[in-house]
Amino acid sequence: MCRVSKQNSSVSPVQVTLTFLIILVLATTMTVSSATHFGVRRIPTCFCRAFDICQRSKQKNGSQSYSTSISKKFSRHSQQFANSAKMISTGRFLSATTSAPPSTSSHVIQEAPLDPAIPENQISKAARENLSILDTNLGGNADYHSPETGHGLLDGLDVFSVPALGDHHPLAVYRLKGLDYDAAQKEGKHPILLLHGRTWSSVPVYHLLGGDVSKNPLIKTDHDDNDDDTHQSRSLMEALVDTGLAPYTMDFRGFGGTPKDETGYVEPYRCVRDVETVLLWMAQRQCGRHLQVDSTTNNVVAKLKNITNVSESGNLEMPALLGWSQGALVAQLAAQAHPDIISRLILYASIYDPLVRYPREPLYRINEKNASKILNSFNDAIEDFTVQGTIPPEPARLFAEAALVSDPIKAVWKHLYQFNNCDPARVHIPTLVVAGDQDPYAPLHVQQELFCQLGRGSDRTWSILANADHAAHLLNDARYRFIDITTSFVNNGKRAE
Numbered sequence: 001m002c003r004v005s006k007q008n009s010s011v012s013p014v015q016v017t018l019t020f021l022i023i024l025v026l027a028t029t030m031t032v033s034s035a036t037h038f039g040v041r042r043i044p045t046c047f048c049r050a051f052d053i054c055q056r057s058k059q060k061n062g063s064q065s066y067s068t069s070i071s072k073k074f075s076r077h078s079q080q081f082a083n084s085a086k087m088i089s090t091g092r093f094l095s096a097t098t099s100a101p102p103s104t105s106s107h108v109i110q111e112a113p114l115d116p117a118i119p120e121n122q123i124s125k126a127a128r129e130n131l132s133i134l135d136t137n138l139g140g141n142a143d144y145h146s147p148e149t150g151h152g153l154l155d156g157l158d159v160f161s162v163p164a165l166g167d168h169h170p171l172a173v174y175r176l177k178g179l180d181y182d183a184a185q186k187e188g189k190h191p192i193l194l195l196h197g198r199t200w201s202s203v204p205v206y207h208l209l210g211g212d213v214s215k216n217p218l219i220k221t222d223h224d225d226n227d228d229d230t231h232q233s234r235s236l237m238e239a240l241v242d243t244g245l246a247p248y249t250m251d252f253r254g255f256g257g258t259p260k261d262e263t264g265y266v267e268p269y270r271c272v273r274d275v276e277t278v279l280l281w282m283a284q285r286q287c288g289r290h291l292q293v294d295s296t297t298n299n300v301v302a303k304l305k306n307i308t309n310v311s312e313s314g315n316l317e318m319p320a321l322l323g324w325s326q327g328a329l330v331a332q333l334a335a336q337a338h339p340d341i342i343s344r345l346i347l348y349a350s351i352y353d354p355l356v357r358y359p360r361e362p363l364y365r366i367n368e369k370n371a372s373k374i375l376n377s378f379n380d381a382i383e384d385f386t387v388q389g390t391i392p393p394e395p396a397r398l399f400a401e402a403a404l405v406s407d408p409i410k411a412v413w414k415h416l417y418q419f420n421n422c423d424p425a426r427v428h429i430p431t432l433v434v435a436g437d438q439d440p441y442a443p444l445h446v447q448q449e450l451f452c453q454l455g456r457g458s459d460r461t462w463s464i465l466a467n468a469d470h471a472a473h474l475l476n477d478a479r480y481r482f483i484d485i486t487t488s489f490v491n492n493g494k495r496a497e
Helices: 013-037 045-061 066-089 147-153 181-186 202-206 236-242 268-287 300-305 326-337 393-406 416-421 444-452 478-492
Strands: 108-110 157-163 170-176 190-195 245-250 320-324 345-348 431-436 460-465
Touching: 147 393, 157 268, 170 236, 170 268, 181 245, 190 202, 190 236, 190 268, 190 326, 190 478, 202 236, 202 245, 202 393, 236 245, 236 478, 245 268, 245 478, 268 326, 268 416, 320 326, 326 345, 326 416, 345 478, 431 444, 431 478, 444 460, 460 478
Parallel strands: 108 157, 190 245, 190 320, 320 345, 345 431, 431 460
Antiparallel strands: 157 170, 170 245
């Protein structure tokens, strides 16, 4: 690196700038070569800051100390250049278009939008900037943990970036790696979409200890697990595959692998629209054809019915939808609005309560972007485990730490009054209501009210899991009963004629 001295009057600011840029170009060229070898389209952001660094240094320090300032700033960022180049050369960056090298646990598959013909001014900022899971804490752009930690949690998963209807915002969608979903469809494995709750991404919620456990960076190698199965997979996705289903899961905006949108908030109706996007995307993958949807109309079902070529009867089997906790409210709203794109509905530990009414915000309040950063905590992550003896300390710790890796910052929900439109009587598809008998957030008398008010004409099932709390699918015994009940319902639920 060129070192510039203040006393050396023969070195002008222009020369320093040229030297700096030459070194930068050489470093970038080498990095692009390595990136191209691994199929990586995006270059680390530190390489894109060069001209910005020069310009700000000149404005701030003036021409006299310009060269010295440039030298100091280049020294500070040179290590970032080296680290980024090393990460790409070793294949640690996830690929946006092709399969990752063998050392990488997951890769990102970019999907085409279902509604490509939308105005440019409606496309979200994240879509314009080509953001994806790579730009989140879970994908490796981490401020609170090492990139390898996030990658380890994704082991065993394929990651898709699905453009949302209406604004093409990149939605992170996950499925199990190595499973032939085309063959699964032919074998009658029913697709199901899993929705997470209020606080945590779907990755720790539905893929805890999934994949190759030896690659999980949160497991302490000196832990003595001879007396129990503390490191046994608690991935609901893996368990559902074993019982004959084809599970997918997704992250809402601002959770896990899905970047925030311009507002910085999570909004119920926007979540419903994003769920609709993923359900339609799943349906078109079953058909083996690309489906284009006019986002200005709701005539999406007619388009789907025109491409039915899956089952022998000619009927396209739509995915089932499962929502947990607050995600169950999102699932219920989706079922009320779009029953034709959902075959069966599972309301798991739903926090629906007819006596709870969320207040509306003032009419003329100026909507500001969410700039707050409230850190999640370990205690926040383990608060759902309330029944003594149902989960050992080690899996509970692993869930908490995985949750903090995926979502170190608390997502802020807004416009919760939209949940006031949850009306069980407007649900007219086969529905399973399931919760633990000791769930503090889903008391049995409220679950009874939810079940009894469901619309008539379709199968309805209410199941109570004994000795289980809010996170029954992660507990030692209750998870097996939960899996059996869910699988049986999805495979046998009957829609109204």
